[in-house]
Amino acid sequence: MRTIFRLVVLMMLGAPVVASCSKKKESYGERDMVVDVALPTVDSVVLHKTYPGYLSASQSVDLVARVDGYLVSHPYVGGDFVEKGTVLFTIEDKNYRDAVVKAEAALADAKSSYDYASSQYAAMKEALESDAVSQMEILQAKNSMEEASANIKSAEAALRTARTSLDYCTVRAPFDGHVSSPIYDTGTYLSGAGAPVKLATIYDDASLNAIFSIEDGRYLELIKNFKDSVDDIDYTKMPVKFAEQLPHSYTGDLSYMAPSIDRSTGTMTLKASISNPYNELKDGMYVTVSLPYAFARDAILIKDASVVTDQLGKYVYVVNDSDKIVYTPIETGETVNDTLCIVTKGLTPQSHYVTKALLKVRDGQKVSPRMPR
DSSP states (O other): OHHHHHHHHHHHHHHHHHHHHHHHHHHHHTSOEEEEEEOOEEEEEEEEEEEEEEEEEEEEEEEEEOSEEEEEEOOSOTTOEEOTTOEEEEEOOHHHHHHHHHHHHHHHHHHHHHHHHHHHHHHHHHHHTTTOSOHHHHHHHHHHHHHHHHHHHHHHHHHHHHHHHHHHTEEEOSSSEEEOOOSSOTTOEEETTTSOEEEEEEEEEEEEEEEEEEEHHHHHHHHHHHHHTOTTOOTTSEEEEESSOOSSOEEEEEEEEOSSOBTTTTEEEEEEEEEOTTSOOOTTOEEEEEEEEEEEEEEEEEEGGGOEEETTEEEEEEEOTTSBEEEEEOEEEEEETTTEEEEEESOOTTOEEEOSOGGGOOTTOBEEEEOOO
16 A cells, blocks of 8 residues: 555656656757858859850961872870971882972073073174174074073973972971871871862960850840940950860950851851960860850849759748748859859848758748858
């Protein structure tokens, strides 16, 4: 009996403790959720639109064989950087050296013949004064001299042709640049006299052009900016990006605008010159160019990661003066510096928007806002 009495007493004494613990849990569960919030940044920014394009070397030339003969050598490796005048290909030149020797001999003979014909003509003119020769003989001597003079010109032309063909046996770099791999191996017979035979291509890629196209409406904005001399818009340092991130960053200088708009596409071709000091850029690379087109003063900027999208569009969560979550639809412009987006409608500079735990809050929820420093 005493044991039962003790148990009853203990249960009565423990009841308040249990009730107290239950109240503590209930009180803890009602504590408002802490959420991180931030105020929009207000700043003036340059607006850009990104256009796809490709890189093209500032100049590129096909190296060709212009004579017939066996390819003797190509003393370089594909991809090498070569300086202007470097010998890249040599074609067998024995026949062409022989042709030059023959042409030089023919020119010497022509000059000798001319000298003889000229002296004969001079002698005939002196003899004419003493009636030792006839007018017919004088005319024949003059014709012979003129024919010898014409033969000299013909021989000189033949020598120039022979020397040019000999020069063609050596293919040199026309400018500094990188050379593609040889198309033909040494020992290959080339028939370049009839039509040039391509041997390789050399690229001057110290600087390249980013070639891209813009719509005609964007062209009108460019013209307006040029006319108004908008100082905040710089077309000499346009950001450019590539399919893969490179060790260095690059900018382009708007250097060319096509003289007309393509009627079939309604676009205009532009070029931006890009310096290539680290030799990372190559002809044909895919590129995107960020073309500045307007200057937005006092733009409202928020973290792009805070913007959520549903079936109705884009929205953010805002904490109002009562510390409650408010579902707030917004309209946005472009992204700035890859992390911020411009809000064109829906927020004010005093709007406290939620920056983290977006999936844990809901419209109307009571929260405890916290603004990290």
